[in-house]
Every structure is written in C-alpha cells, then in structure tokens.
Amino acid sequence: MTELSLVGQAAFQPANTADIADAIVKASGMRIEIDRRRGRGATLNPSGRFESQERVAFDDGWQTLEDMPPFRTEVQVERPRSVITRNDSPDLPFDRSVNPYRGCEHGCVYCFARPSHAYMGLSAGLDFEAKLFAKPDAPRLLERELGKPGYKPKTIAIGTNTDPYQPIEREWRIMRQILEVLDKANHPVMIVTKSALVTRDIDILASMAERGLVKVGLSVTTLDRKLARLMEPRASTPAKRLEAIRKLSDAGIPTSVLASPLIPALNDHELERILDSAKVAGACEASYVLLRLPLEVSPLFRDWLLQHYPDRYRHVMSLLRSMRDGKDYDAEFGKRMRGTGPYAWQISRRFEMAAKRLGLGRRSAQLRDDLFVPPLGSGVQLSLL
Known part of the structure; x- marks a missing residue:
C-alpha cells in the first residue's frame, strides 16, 4: 500500500461545489474501507480545499489496504487568544458564540461545520x-473577556458550530467550566446539543434557569434509531435525547427541540412525530433547519447517500436542488436555512401547523441580561479606582 500524491490543483479543485461532488463521488478509490472507519459518519477523507496536493491511498501490490490502521480519536490542545466569536448574520438569533472544541466526534455526516x-x-x-482540538483555556479567556471594561452582555450561544457535549467532554469538562463562569457572572447562555451528557450539568443549569439565564435546545434529527446510527454515529440515540428533554424540563430549564436538519425524502416525513414526541417530553419551543451542503459537505453527504440509500439518491438530491435554485446549496441570507420553492413552502407550513397545534412557539423564552456582574477572577484587569 502506498499513497498517490496528485500535485497542484488539477485533481480535486473543480469550478463549483457540484463539480467537486461529482469528482469525489466518482473517485471510488477515495472511499475509506469500512473496517478503518467503523463507528464514523463520513465515508471519505479528501484533503482540505486549501492543500496543494491530494493524497489517495491505493494498493500497490506490496501491502494491502487492510493493513492500514483504523481512524482513532486524537485530541490536540488549541490555545486561542480569544474565545468569543462574533457574527452579524440576520439568520441567527444571537451575535456571539463560544466553541470549546474544534471538530466533533459525533460524526454527523451532514454537519455544516465540517469545512472549518x-x-x-x-x-x-x-x-x-x-x-479534534480542545480549548482548555476557554473558561479563563471567557472570564477575562466578560470582565473587560465596556463589555455589554447579550446571550452567548454554545453548540452552534460543534457540539460542546461531544464524548470527549466527559474527560475534558471544558463546557462545565464555561458554565461555571457564566453562572457566576449572571450571563445569559443558549445551548444546542445532540448529547444526553447535558443532563450532567443540571445542577448549574437549573440554578441559572431560576434567574432566567439559560435555555437548552436538543437537536432531534430522526426517531429512527437505525437512520440516526448511520447519520450521526456517536451522538446520543433519539430516545436518549428525548429523555434529556424530559429531565431538563422537569428541572425547570426551558428546553426546545430542533428538528434539523430536515432531509427531503429521508427524514422530513418525521417532522410532526418529532415535534409530538418532544412536546410530550416537555419541550416548550421548536424550530427546524433544512439540510445545508456547503463546500466539502456536499460530496461527503452524496457519497454517504450513495452507499447507504442508493435507491433514494436521485430523489433526495432532486428535491433538495428544487429548494436551492437548482444547486446543492445556496448561502444567501434568508434562504440558506429554509430554502425556496413549493417543497420548501410545504415543509414550512407543516411545521407552522404542527407547532401551533402543540403550542411550541419559536424563541418564546426570553433570557435576562440585566443581572450581569463582571467577573473579577484570574486574568481580569482590576480597576485602579
């Protein structure tokens, strides 16, 4: 076994996302053997789009591909200078976020954060x-940034890029330390996760909820355990996520369900069942997002679809493109989350009707920012007055 290096931009740098998808999906030699990727979501591991070479493993007659080691989780420490990320997107209900980790062990094949x-x-x-990359300095950096003169508190979102409660959080506990900083400062926070591990921090979350400082969203993509296992192999099972909604709700923590991403002809028929189940579990809010396939996510998702649901491939992609102006993805604000066209309108109406019937409002729980107390801990510059 050896690796073939394709030098320059020729091999996998086509003009647009659709061409990238076709190039990678057709390159069957790039698909990683199942024994090497067992328990993972993606079927491919193409080089990053900024790399000047593309390396493809192939059998040269000396060794077999079966001799290559499986993909194992590796965690490196990242030392950022700051931890609060700002955005001005009109599609998002927040303007700042924190990410304790880079990369995500959940392995959701559709994850829009993969290109990062x-x-x-x-x-x-x-x-x-x-x-994966862990940021153990994140709690200290957050405390320092919250304590800067002139800082104005607004809700911080956590889990909008990669999941703060992914499996490595059990060991690193960075998310819990971040919550301790926010709790002490009376700072509002919104959490999104696919993991039942969030219930570990109910003691902190319940205390913050009493002051109107927190709400938690559980992403429930499907109720089909087999489909969930294929799409998001290391995330909590659907039943565990619904149980987490119940535990959080019972503790007085405002909890929402995110039926996302909705994938046409694959899981969109479950929309009403997901909302029904979440309401029974205690959810008070609901939202949904249409499948997004930016940059490298398109070929990764398409190859996954070809391997696991080849009979639905053309139908899924045809419906998706009908909602994206004929493309795999449209990044335009106002369109990227919901899509356009008759099928997108139908999904929107179904959601609105089900949410209204169940009393699941959008963003009904407003978080307080008037209780904020600037931290005076380690790394915060004290006043000279």
Whole structure:
C-alpha cells in the first residue's frame, strides 16, 4: 500500500461545489474501507480545499489496504487568544458564540461545520470527527473577556458550530467550566446539543434557569434509531435525547427541540412525530433547519447517500436542488436555512401547523441580561479606582 500524491490543483479543485461532488463521488478509490472507519459518519477523507496536493491511498501490490490502521480519536490542545466569536448574520438569533472544541466526534455526516477543518490543514471528512482540538483555556479567556471594561452582555450561544457535549467532554469538562463562569457572572447562555451528557450539568443549569439565564435546545434529527446510527454515529440515540428533554424540563430549564436538519425524502416525513414526541417530553419551543451542503459537505453527504440509500439518491438530491435554485446549496441570507420553492413552502407550513397545534412557539423564552456582574477572577484587569 502506498499513497498517490496528485500535485497542484488539477485533481480535486473543480469550478463549483457540484463539480467537486461529482469528482469525489466518482473517485471510488477515495472511499475509506469500512473496517478503518467503523463507528464514523463520513465515508471519505479528501484533503482540505486549501492543500496543494491530494493524497489517495491505493494498493500497490506490496501491502494491502487492510493493513492500514483504523481512524482513532486524537485530541490536540488549541490555545486561542480569544474565545468569543462574533457574527452579524440576520439568520441567527444571537451575535456571539463560544466553541470549546474544534471538530466533533459525533460524526454527523451532514454537519455544516465540517469545512472549518480545512483551516487546520485537515480533511472535512474523517479528520473532522477523529482529529479534534480542545480549548482548555476557554473558561479563563471567557472570564477575562466578560470582565473587560465596556463589555455589554447579550446571550452567548454554545453548540452552534460543534457540539460542546461531544464524548470527549466527559474527560475534558471544558463546557462545565464555561458554565461555571457564566453562572457566576449572571450571563445569559443558549445551548444546542445532540448529547444526553447535558443532563450532567443540571445542577448549574437549573440554578441559572431560576434567574432566567439559560435555555437548552436538543437537536432531534430522526426517531429512527437505525437512520440516526448511520447519520450521526456517536451522538446520543433519539430516545436518549428525548429523555434529556424530559429531565431538563422537569428541572425547570426551558428546553426546545430542533428538528434539523430536515432531509427531503429521508427524514422530513418525521417532522410532526418529532415535534409530538418532544412536546410530550416537555419541550416548550421548536424550530427546524433544512439540510445545508456547503463546500466539502456536499460530496461527503452524496457519497454517504450513495452507499447507504442508493435507491433514494436521485430523489433526495432532486428535491433538495428544487429548494436551492437548482444547486446543492445556496448561502444567501434568508434562504440558506429554509430554502425556496413549493417543497420548501410545504415543509414550512407543516411545521407552522404542527407547532401551533402543540403550542411550541419559536424563541418564546426570553433570557435576562440585566443581572450581569463582571467577573473579577484570574486574568481580569482590576480597576485602579
């Protein structure tokens, strides 16, 4: 076994996302053997889009591909200078977020955050879910940034890029330390996760909820355990996520359900069942997002679809493109989350009718920012007065 290096931009740098998808999906030699990626979501591991070479493993007659080691989770420490990320997107209900980790072991094949791994010189495929970065300094940096003169508190979102409660959080406990900083400062926070591990921090979350400082969203993509296992192999099972909604709700923590992403002809028929189940579990809010396939996510998702649901491939992609102006993805604000066209309108109406019937409002729980107390802990510059 050896690796073939395709030098320059020729091999996998086509003109647009659709061409990238076709190039990678047709390159069957790039699909990683199942024994090497067992328990992972992606089937490919193409080089990052900024790399000048593309490496493809192939059998040269000396060794077999079966001799290559499986992908194992590796965690490196990242030392950022700041931890609060700002945005001005009109599609998002927040303007700042914190990410304790880079990459995500949950391995959701559709994850829109996968392309961010290219900035680390890594693949958006299997590298994204196996080569992870932890930010142990995040709690200290957050405390310092909250204590800066002139800081104005507004809700911080956590879990909007990669999941703060992914499996490595059990060991690193960075998210819990972040919550301790926010709790002490009376700072509002909104959490999104696919993990039942969030219930570990009910003691902190319940205390913050009493002051109107927190709400938690559980993403429930499907109620089909088999489909969930294929799409998001290391995330909590659907039943565990619904149980987490119940435990959080019973503790007085405002909890919402995110039916996302909705994938046409694959899981969109479950929309009403997901909302029904979440309401019974105690959810008070609901939302949904249409499948997004930016950059490398498109070929990764398409190859996954070809391997696991080849009979639905054309139908799924045809419906998706009908909602994206004929493309795999449209990044335009106002369109990227919901899509356009008759099928997108139908999904929107179904959601609105089900949410209204169940009393699941959108963003009904307003968080308080008038209780904020600037931290005076380690790393915060004290006043000279």
